[in-house]
Amino acid sequence: MIAALLLTLATTQAGIASPPLPSDWAVLPPLRYDRRPDPPAGLDEFVRGEVSAGRCVLAHGATTLRVDLVVLVDGGVAVRVVPRAIGCATVEQFAAGLLSRLARDHLDPASADGWYRTTLSIAWAGPNHG
Template identity: 45%
Template sequence: MIAALLVLAQVLGAPPATPSAATPVAPRPPQDWSRLAPLRFVAPPRPDPGVSVYVRSETQAGRCAATTRTADGWALRVDMAALVGADGRARQIIPRAIDCPTVEQFAVGLMSRTTRDNVDAAGILADIWLKTSLTFAWTN
């Protein structure tokens, strides 16, 4: 039924659907993240060594080569930009590409949980892009 309506709309020359004027458009993240202010938290996030287990397994499986050797083992850092509103809610979080999509998205999920009701919104008057990062560390 829906397909028939779509074909009928094409035949009759119906204009393509466009977003309404009321649809908010999020600002695009800047290309240069070095000028972004850091994302501040009300309570500092508590490190959870358990989250590094997944990143370690992705690295050991050969799906992520962005790790670096440290004095204590291995580490992988994921930089992110977060679009934060005046209400302190993170509206969008994007990772910097490290050629490891599974870990990039994993980090975004963790940051989404970390920012929930925990962003220091003092001085934020409108949507603004801020930077943050997560570092996963483990020993072999």
């Protein structure tokens, strides 16, 4: 959330009028990439560490953590990324920052201005799976 607030503040200070955050993310088009980016190595270890430290609570037996995000594209650039709250602020912030970088490096240049949806699914073995 802090990263999203800082990005919002920077966008506002630059004089860019940002459309309101959509309330129904399901109707948004999916974010398109020029080529599908690979997730960074160690992402599952980060999630495992956050769960082990008690900063995140996953459903019993879960092996995937899903973070839904919306991305505002303006002029072919991702200018705002907002994660849906999942009760794990550190992973939400990490996902928003990661998606900001991925969108900056891999966004389809033909993307029209507006809001898009995407999901970051983080598969992990869990503390008792090896």
